Amino acid sequence: MPRARAVVSLLKKEERAGFMGLGDYEDSYEQDLKKRITRIQNELESAEKDDESLRTLRHRKGFSLISLAGYTNAGKSTLFNAIVNESVEAKNMLFTTLVPMTRALDLGGRKALLTDTVGFIEDLPHWLVDAFKSTLDEIFLSDLILLVVDASEKPETILQKLSTSHDTLWDRIRGVPIITVLNKADLVNESELEAIMDHIGYMAPNPVFVSAKKGTGMAALKDEIIKHLPPWCFCSLSLPNSEKGMSILSWLYEEGIVHNVEFGEQIFLDYEARTEIISRAHALLEPQEAQRSE
Ligand SMILES: Nc1nc2c(ncn2[C@@H]2O[C@H](COP(=O)(O)OP(=O)(O)OP(=O)(O)O)[C@@H](O)[C@H]2O)c(=O)[nH]1
Ligand SMILES: [Mg+2]
Incomplete structure (x- = not known):
């Protein structure tokens, strides 16, 4: 946060020096950033509370914990809803009321808590991604991570985002399996899908192509999830x-x-x-x- 502030004030100085008329623009930029920071702080606070409840509730009654992770706009929340719609919700309303972004699901007889998370912010340098480490805590508690990427982006962009995500997760997850969910497959044709896999395959463990919006690929994703839940x-x-x-x-x-x-x-x-x-x-x-x- 202090570094973000420093960047904004540097921007201000530069703009004052060069472009006298742009004061309004820079102020609204700063305000936007402040609003965004407040929103994220609120989300982080509620995530911390959720985290505490999850920590105490996880594994009780046999629930495995699954988190959706990935950059902002990858389609995590859309996928969250698609998985919830495709699945039987476990009859344990306790979790649903305690943790708003978590649903208790029955996946082929296995009970799981699926949690949506705040996305990594797009186009931020790695040092700022580090500032999001506390929101990642719930991801670190997981038994399984669904790393969601937007497959309609350029393969180089997907690769770069996967690489940053793995860097961020790697130290802390210690052997927790990752399923790479290549979302928005509806925007990509067959040969592009192949090109993507050629480019990113080595960075994409357990890949599954889906369209969360259209609901395609959901059965394959569910199978993959069940396969990787802890035995x-x-x-x-x-x-x-x-x-x-x-x-x-x-x-x-x-x-x-x-x-x-x-x-x-x-x-x-x-x-x-x-x-x-x-x-x-x-x-x-x-x-x-x-x-x-x-
Ligand atoms: N074409 C297409 N669009 C999708 C798909 N899934 C999500 N989207 C769109 O992508 C945008 C972002 O989706 P969200 O689910 O809000 O993304 P998110 O990862 O939750 O984003 P944050 O909460 O900011 O981290 C929305 O406009 C969705 O409608 C998909 O499978 N196909
Ligand atoms: Mg979301």
Whole structure:
């Protein structure tokens, strides 16, 4: 922000020196920029609140978190609506009311929270993209990122935007899969699509062409999403009926879906969770304490 201010005041100085009559223009430019900054600050504030609720809610009841990321105008919000329209909304209104830009969806039996995000601003240098790092926090919490690009732009532009996006995300997402959604395919013909892929292929993991506006390519996108959600497994487990067993049980309630519990000398349960959680539950038990069958 201070750097943006500095740029504006430099612009002002230059304009004063060179073009005496342009004061009105520069003021309205500055005002536009101020309005934009205020809007973004508001969006960032609400994103921070959302972030907190997502942090506590994610994975509870078995939801995976999917974020839409990408430059402004790529079509993220249009795609968000298209995916929501194509999917069954999970009957958990809690999320819908808590987090306005998030919807709870049922994707082929897997439950997911899909979140729209504030776009990276077009044509800004990388140091200013850095200023948006806090809005990216919700993206960093994700299990899967849909990186949306406007396929109707020049291949060099798409490549440049993908490259900046990957730079911005790379350090923090640590192995979170990315699906490259090449949106606005309705504006591009077959041979142009091929030319785009030739140009950007190496920078575009798991590419899918869609038109969010027309609703084409949505089935392929959904398949790709389901394919890349973190794996969940059903598992049966017996825990010692002790303080330690109870604390593991309550942790599993937090992290997965417990279908069935029987308390006796041991605690027997059937549950569903990410494979990573299942391994951690077993690691917490002594080998003779855990009996596992999947
Ligand atoms: N032709 C075409 N236009 C699209 C498509 N998807 C989105 N658009 C248009 O692209 C413009 C931007 O769409 P948005 O969904 O608002 O883009 P966004 O990525 O959410 O933008 P920010 O919220 O600013 O980050 C709108 O005018 C949309 O109607 C598409 O598949 N085809
Ligand atoms: Mg949007």
